[in-house]
Amino acid sequence: MKPILAITILISSLSTLYAYHPEGMKVYKKECMICHGSPFRMAESRKQYDWEQMMFQSSRPILDLHKNEKEAIERLGSNWTDKKQENLFKFLIGNAKDSGAVPGCDGNYCGP
Amino acid sequence: MKNIFIIIAFLVSFLEASQIEWHKSYEDVIKTSTEDQKMIMLFITGEDCKFCAKLKDETFKDPDIIKEITNKYHCVEVTKDEDTYPKKFTAKGVPTIYFLTPKQEVIDYTLGYYDAEEFGYILSAAQRRYKKIKDTK
Structure with a gap:
């Protein structure tokens, strides 16, 4: 029980650091935006817990979730990596509905 | 004389499609x-x-974006904390863009700069969502 609790606390604390995650944002823009649209709206469509559940449901959850969608698999299949997946989830968790994060203005693409 | 009218009509239609038409106010x-x-x-x-300037000077001048926006959207530009528009449309940073139904329901929103290709994806996704909403009503 303790390890699970520790992992949950670790993920929760890390997720606050994820808020604007440029690498994750890049992955989203390149691989996901064509179907799912605006990145911040997508991230806000679920709570942190939901994204975390999704992240741990298998070793390659994104590919599994899209396995019946030919267009998505063609797009993702050959160049989808664990690193991309990790970055994408950092972005999604960091900007989830209950993250409390201010959608990322880092000065590189928007301002206050 | 007829040819002159045709040329003028052509030029007018070309000019119309060469930029996004902005409405004067939110109302x-x-x-x-x-x-x-x-x-x-x-x-x-x-x-x-x-x-905001980069978005206007680059993305909003892309012919495909102009065409898509002209055909499917009415646009209005407002300045944060200055112009009159509903307060529910917050902007944590600028540029922020909301895509709304005519009843002012939020379909999608974006924050920051996107190039024409990325912005095209956002427009298409917003249209798909709007169509879905219309179809279910």
Whole structure:
């Protein structure tokens, strides 16, 4: 029980650091935006817990979730990596509905 | 004489499609959108916002983006904390763009700069969502 609790606390604390995650944002823009649209709206469509559940449901959850969608698999299949997946989830968790994060203005693409 | 009219008509149509037509006010855009049921693009800018300028100078000048926006959206540009528009449309940063139904329901929103290809994806996704909403009503 303790390890699970520790992992949950670790993920929760890390997720606050994820808020604007440029690498994750890049992955989203390149691989996901064509179907799912605006990145911040997508991230806000679920709570942190939901994204975390999704992240741990298998070793390659994104590919599994899209396995019946030919267009998505063609797009993702050959160049989808664990690193991309990790970055994408950092972005999604960091900007989830209950993250409390201010959608990322880092000065590189928007301002206050 | 006939040829001159044709040339003028051609030039007018070319000019119309060469830039995004912005409505004067939020009120104005709601009125027009209610009449023809096109979506609304609410573009929230700020003073000295370099990425707002970049969006306008680059993305909004792309012919495909102009065509898509002209055909499917009514647009209005407002300045954060200055112009009159509903407070529920917050902007945590600028540029922020809301895509709204004629009844002012939020279909999608974006924050920051996107190039023409990325912005095209956002427009398409917003249209798909709007269509889905219309079909279920």
